[in-house]
Amino acid sequence: MNLGVRRTLDRLFTGLTGASIVLLMLVLMAVLGPMIYRGSGAVLFDGTVEFRRMQRDLFNRADRDALSAEIAETDEARQVVYEMIDRFKKGIDIAAMSSQAREINREYGGELRYRDATAEEYTESREVARTIRDKLEEAFGSQDIELIRKNIAEVLAHKDEPRFKGTVAERFFPLATDFLDAAEHIDLSHYHDYLVALDEVEVLLFGSAERPGLLGPRPNQVARPLAMTSYGATRWDQAQALLDRLVWAEKWVEKEPGRPLVKERSPRAAMFHGTALEPLFTYVPEHIDEMLRPRFTVYWQFFIDDNFDSHYFGGVGPEIIGTLLITVVGMLFVVPLGVISAAYLVECASEGPVMRILRMSINTLAGVPSIVFGLFGLAFFVLFLFPKLGFEPKACILAASLTLAVLTLPVMIRASEEAIRTVPRSYKEGSLALGASRFRTFVTVTFPAALPGILTGVILSLSRIAGETAPILFTGAVAMGPVPKSIFDPTRTLSYGSYDMAVGDRLAMMVPHNQYGMVLTLIVLILILNAVAIVLRSRVFKKLKGH
Amino acid sequence: MESRSLTLTLGPSADRRRPLALTPGEDLVGFISSHVGRAVLFLITATSVLAVLLILLFVILRSVPFLRDFGVGEFLTSRLWRPTADEPVFGALTLIVGSLYVSIAALLFAVPVGILAAVFLSDILSWKIRNVAKPVVEILAAIPSVAYGFFAVLVLAPWMQRRFGFSTGTNALNASIILAVMALPTIISVAEDAISALGRELREASYSLGATRLETMVKVVIPAAHSGIIAAVVLGMMRAIGETMVVWMASGNATQIPHPWWDLSQSIRTMTATIAGEMGEAPEGMPHRSALFAVGVVLLLMTFMLNIVSEYFLSRAKKAAGKS
Structure with a gap:
């Protein structure tokens, strides 16, 4: 083949391999980008006076005097409306x-x-x-x-x-x-149209029983049962969206028969042309600042607050607690089991059929689909073991933790095994030569030397447990419910919450910041754990290489 | 300054008068304790074996009543899955096909990219840049599946619906793209291990004959590492078949076999998604619940088979690397 063609092909190949990594980076950015961008909006945003009012009423958290003065001022601007x-x-x-x-x-x-x-x-x-x-x-x-x-x-x-x-x-x-x-x-001749249009305007401004409005219910209106409709736009981005819908009326029109409907926008003021309401559509956009008072807010309490009305208001506190509880209880089982198994595999076992069976089991366990762990957890822990032990056979944190412990056992064993194996032979031989028993050598020499590596395994298992959803679907996770009092209660978790909010009801779709905030919390938690593990591992390698 | 004494202080347990040889009693105690200790350690290690056996036992036990009443043949060949009809029909064929369908589609995306990336990481990048590129793969692996599912439903699905005019954004294409992303880290790391384990000799021989990098890779390195690469593909397949949250959220969950078969824009339903979605509505003691466990058995058997295949190729790859 011509040399030029070969060179071009070679360059093309090199370019393609590089492109594959670039593609991976792009995918990573595409996945994380929207979550970081929209998720951070759950904590950092421009909160309006309605947000501060909501915080005062629902979470008992406000500078009451200043807020009352602020509300009085905004009410003045709203009076015109x-x-x-x-x-x-x-x-x-x-x-x-x-x-x-x-x-x-x-x-x-x-x-x-x-x-x-x-x-x-x-x-x-x-x-x-x-x-x-x-x-x-x-x-x-x-x-x-x-x-x-x-x-x-x-x-x-x-x-x-x-x-x-x-x-x-x-x-x-x-x-x-x-x-x-x-x-x-x-x-x-359009009396009726006016009534309908007015009703729409009123819903947009003051909300209805189902959806919140721009300004919230009028001062002497009957209290609404849902918290979400009892306040106006709590966030400036929400206010902007509602304002846009107030000023521009949207209609789906059929441009050509058979084609998908096309969205058409027209100024809502035109509907009220010449009436007493026409000035409203210039007044509200001009004075929206005075009526809502947006202010940059750092809502760090997102991570400790419970939520109201399926996450319309509030944060992910109970979800974080639930995730941590499941993770910690799971680690209590999996860490000792994993470390001891790894120690046995490295120190005691000799190659042979027994070892082959052990290894095969660990590999098989690692390959079992997560949903099958869910089935197993339900069938074995919840429905078989719990009644035998005298517990109530229901989904709970303990069952979820045990299921996840079985799931992460291979991860833990493999990481610890590698950590123990990387301890230099000279350490062990030195100890054995001094007359220490093998048990003593392991406890006082090998184990401490392998500890950072084992810790890496612990952290990786932690992050795996925290992120899994399928195994806890039937063993301990719920979408709604109280904060668990003991490990025999089911709990909300970040992972199941993310699922529920992504495919859940219309309500969740109205608060994308909370949707993305939940999943971002989960991702950040897991990425931090992984970053710690990566750093720890590289330091261990450096240290062991130094010797 | 006071001069420090340099005498070696021994702990109280160190008895200097002790003879070096053990007494028979001590010897016996040591012997027994070491064996008992070993046995205890072995029992603890055997938890993994126990877990595998218990998983098999309990999932199969729960599916037995269903399989006895409805028959394995009908379960595996019927296309109808109507668990809540007056006369419920549990035909898992559609679900099995659905699982295989998205997994294979995912591999079609993932394998070329994965092998190219593995080559790039092992042979082209310098060691320093490699340490930057590898964490990208590790982060992709670390992101929990529910977050991928979240992305599929809320970002990818609306985008695809707008961009390509699909009737629904949650379809086989969406699920297989995400599954490909999730299978990629596995494929890349296993394939990269296999490729870089080959050693320098093969490559240097090829280069010294005047071959370009492309020729070296395609004609020498990849053929030599084929066992490891096959193992990587099989492991990626395992990951895709067993994945639950993503397919549940992104595949649309319509019980149908795609027709025409190449049209990825249709909704499908997989085994994992069916179990996840219907378990909550299947009451204890009903055939529906047993049927779901039976689906679990099929899933389990499939992954066991893939596991055996991957082990076989992995051991072959190990031998091949040892030879070169």
Whole structure:
């Protein structure tokens, strides 16, 4: 073959091998990048006044006086919004206005009975009031602006009549003017559309029973059962998103038949063109800072807080505790077992069928799929062993730890074995030559020398236990539940929590920072453990090489 | 300054008058204790054997009632998996095919990249840069599977749906890409061990004949290290077949055999995902639960087989490295 072709092919090959490592790095970045970027948002973000209010109410954690002052100030800015909505509503909510008119009429009738008036006066007043009511109701129900003007004018003609002075009936007139005011500005044929659009705006601003709004419930609104809907946007990014949805209305339109729907954005203000609500859509974006007061927040309590409403608020404290508990209890079993097994394999066993069986078992154990460990843990520990020992046969931390201990046993054995094997022969021979027994040599010479290596194995097993999910699905992990009181309770863990939040309900999708925060906590925990193990190992190698 | 005394102080246990030879009694005690100690250590070490046996025993025992009632043949050949129907059918064929399907697809991605990376790490990179590149592989191996699953569901799936217009982002392609990433560290480290264990002689002989690096690698080194590379592929396959969380989260869990067979954008369902997903809803004592254990047995047997194959090739690789 031509030399040039060979050289080019060779370069291509070298490039390809390099590209494979670059690809791995890119994959690593692609996996970790979004998690670090979005996960760190669980701890570092711009918290609004609503966040501080939530922290005060749910976690009892705030500078109360300063917060009260802040809330008062923001309320002042919000007042304008409330007023705009109320004013618009006055002219638009026909059902409410009609019932109001009827109520005024009824009350006026009641009032009249206790007045000194002749029977004639009484009947006449009642008659007039009734006409006013009918005219108003006719106007409310009409879409003809001329008719409305006429009716309202007729109603307002009664305004200065002495018989209504100082009575309930006076309330007829503001009702009439408000309505006329609104009716002059809106397209009467789209009454219903206004109501729907207004409802949307109100949900976006104040939230509903299902979803939180930008500002949270209005001050004198009925308390909501869920914590998540009792506050406005607690984070500035959430506020921005809600604000965007407030200003821009989205609609899915079918551009061509058969094609996927296309999202179309239009300014929401256009829906309310010419009405009293139109200025809202410039006021809110301009004054959002005053209404929410974003401030950079370091929410380190994310790592100790319990959560509310499936992780909508709060942190991953119980998950961390659960993970640590399972890990520590598991290590109690696996470390002694692993170290002793490794010691036996290195120091005592001689090659032969027994050794082959031992090795094969360890390799087989390492290859068993994690979900099968879950089945085994359920069948053996939970359903077989626990009743025999007099424990309640239910999934719990102990069962999960035992299952994971069996799972990591090969990791522990292999790491310890390697650590013990790397201890130089001269150490051992020196000790044996001094007359120490083999047991004594192992305990006082080999083991201390191998300790850092064994520690590496311990840390690697730790990180393996902390990260496994499948084996604890049926042996001890739950998605929701109290913090465990003993090792006979099931627990939440970071790993199972990550799973649950990734595929869980709509609620979790609303709080991506908490979703990613949970999995980032898990990854950071495991990567720290691994980094420690790597550093430890390289130092051990250096030290042993030095001798 | 006071001069320090240089006498050697012995501990109280050191008895200088003790004769060097042991008395028969001491000898006997030593003999017995060393043997008893050995036996105890052996018993502790045998925990691993016990664990393997218990796993086999309990998973098989639990599946026996189901296999007796429904028959092994039907279980392995029926395509229908309808555990909650009025007349439940438990045909595991779809699940077995699903597991093999994603694993093999994953290997198609992972093996070329893995071998190239192994060559790069063992033969091309200088020792110093290698110490930087290796942790990348180690971190990839350390990231827990649930985090990969999380990535598959929340990042990769929406992206694929947008980018390629798939009807769903959780499909065989998604699962096999992630499985490939998870199998890569295993493949790379085993293959790299095999390639670098070959020693310099083969390479130097090839280079001295004027071969380029490509020719040396493809015609000499990789053929010589083929046992180790096959073992790497088999171990990667084991990792992919046994993986639960990723396939559960990313494969879509639709009980179907892909049709046409090469269309990776369809949802599938694997054995591991079925066990993980349905165990919680299968009450104790019902055939559904036994059926899931039976699926576990199939899974276990498959990994045992792969394990034996990998051991065989690993031992051959060891011998080959010893020879050269």
